[in-house]
Amino acid sequence: MEQLQMVDFxxxxxxxxxxxxxxxxxxxxxxxxxxxxxxxLAHAFEMQYGPLLQFGHSYTKYPWQWIDTPWPWQV
Incomplete structure (x- = not known):
C-alpha cells in the first residue's frame, strides 16, 4: 500500500x-x-487484499468482496 501511495503521489x-x-x-x-x-501495484494489492476502487474500476471475486476487511486504509 505504501508503494502504491508513493506512485499515486x-x-x-x-x-x-x-x-x-x-x-x-x-x-x-x-x-x-x-x-x-x-x-x-494495484493489481498485486487487489489479488492479496481485494478491490481498491468502486464503480467498475476494480474487479471483484465471488462472493462480493466490498464488505470484507481489511479496507484499503487499514492495510
Missing amino acids: ALVELTLYLDTHPADMQAVQQFNQLAQKRGQ
Whole structure:
C-alpha cells in the first residue's frame, strides 16, 4: 500500500506539472511509466487484499468482496 501511495503521489504531482508543461516529453514518459507501475501495484494489492476502487474500476471475486476487511486504509 505504501508503494502504491508513493506512485499515486508522484502521478498527482506530474499531472499538475504537465498541466503547465504539456510538451515536456520526459515528464510525459515518466507519467506513463508510473501509470503502468501503478496498474501493476494495484493489481498485486487487489489479488492479496481485494478491490481498491468502486464503480467498475476494480474487479471483484465471488462472493462480493466490498464488505470484507481489511479496507484499503487499514492495510
